[in-house]
Amino acid sequence: MTPRAFGFAILACLQLTSTSLEAGEIPGLPSQVPPFLQRDFEINFSNDFLGRGGSVDDFRTQQINITSTLGDKWLAVVDHSILTLSAAESPGRLDQVSASLGFEAINRTDRNRVDSLVVGGGLRSVGNFAGARMQNGFHQLVDSDIEHLDYVATDRTDAMLWVDAQRYRVFHDSAATGFLSGWRTGYWLRGSSLVTTDGQWDNALGIYAVSSRNAIDVWLGLRRDWRSGYDRDPVQSATANAESELAVVAGVRFGALIIETVQQPDGDASYGQLKLIANRAPLPVRHTAPPGIGLEFDMFLPDVMVELAARFQRRVFTGVDSSWNESLIIDTGFGTPQYGSNTAVFVESRQLTLGLEWERALPAEEDWISFFARLGGGYRHEKLVGEAELSGQTSSSAGRAVVKIGMGLRFNAASLSDSWNYRLQLGIGAWAPVKDAYVQMADESYRVHKPALGVSLGMTFDYY
Secondary structure, eight states, rough: OHHHHHHHHHHHHHHHHTOOOOSSSSSTTTOOOTTTTSSSSEEEESTTTTSSOOOOOOEEEEEEEEEEEEETTTEEEEEEEEEOOOOOSSSSSEEEEEEEEEEEEEEEETTTEEEEEEEEEEEEEEEEEEEHHHHHHHHHHHTOOOOOBBBBBBEEEEEEEEEEEEEEOOOEEEEOOGGTTOOEEEEEEEEEEEEOOOOSSEEEEEEEEEEETTTTEEEEEEEEEEEOOOSSHHHHHHHHHHOOOOEEEEEEEEEEEEEEEEEOOOOOOOOEEEEEOOOOOOOSSSSSSOOEEEEEEEEETTTTTTEEEEEEEOOSSSSSTTTTEEEEEEEEEEEOOOEEEEEEEEEEEEEEEEEEEEEEGGGGGGTTTEEEEEEEEEEEEEEEEEEEGTTOOOOOOOOEEEEEEEEEEEEEEEESSSSEEEEEEEEEEEEEEEOOEEEEEEEEEEEOOEEEEEEEEEEEEOOO
16 A cells, blocks of 8 residues: 555545534444454544535434454454434434443354354443534534534443354455456355343344455445434434434455445435554564654544654664664644534644654564653644634634643554555643633633643554
């Protein structure tokens, strides 16, 4: 895969948030990938990218799912979904957050077949989990409409159990020459079911034809979803009804990138997914020395900021024989996050920092995972802008020196060439000003330059 292809993925990730989406995966289960594909770590962004779109931002409007293996038999799934309902007599919004562990009870795999059964359980919560800040912050990035919806009163946590069964069989292996050589075609069945202690029952059944060649997979098929037990509030009820339909599914994998679209011919729940995957298999090109240069793209959540960074290998506090790779890092961030829960006020933010990063491979993970930590300082500029009844209003700007820290994990994903490797990145970070500030807008005073803590999801391109 070329850097240009991944540049397209970055733009597509932003496009995910620009218009409406109407559904998504069952929250709490691993997202859907072909069962023969080794997926040890995955970040899945779900929205109406490659869906039909629309003029109303309703139902499961955004979804982020992270799936990771834990050893040979276990996996972990974390999911965040934003549910909205605006075109109704009882508009509102609600967020779903789930976390679960799965155990691979059956895994029979060879060149022509896969049989797998994973059982799992965990917790699913509904309430206010910063979904409004995330949705409206994304919309500000792409100049989309702001959603002014109040959270409904539902706030609870329930236990859940789930099962996920898959079957794959190859029925044709091409012996042709040239471009058609090496294509293998088979059928893929998947059935999933999840039940909660609140009486909610989610089911999905799919059948697909899959053709594969080297690092390319293409699939097409049908998927039917059923949802029941969602009668506590109109937001969950409307979302469940929209997701209970038959859909046509088309997907393609090219290396570490997966794009899938799910289209309901007779329903409202058409959506698309962009998935970034990594696995512990050795990369085709192995490097004994650490990368000399790294280029990063991250999304900082829930106060949505785009973060771009460049790393340059430098030895300041470590020696050449150290197991830690040390780098000088320059990063910039920009975005217009929502001002707390106020959907009429947003903080136009720009930040530039300079610092150091230390990274070390985790030997127990066969070097496919590395840990990093960073510390830096710089300058942040903030200004308030108004929406809704404050549309057209702006405040004066305020700048402050800031301190920034972060840590996280990087996962080997792909070799782009003999000199470039690509990795996924998951981390937590925080920044704090040396002093806060107050600005005026529409005859009111607002405190700005508040410290922030969040999660970063993204990717890094390393040059050796």
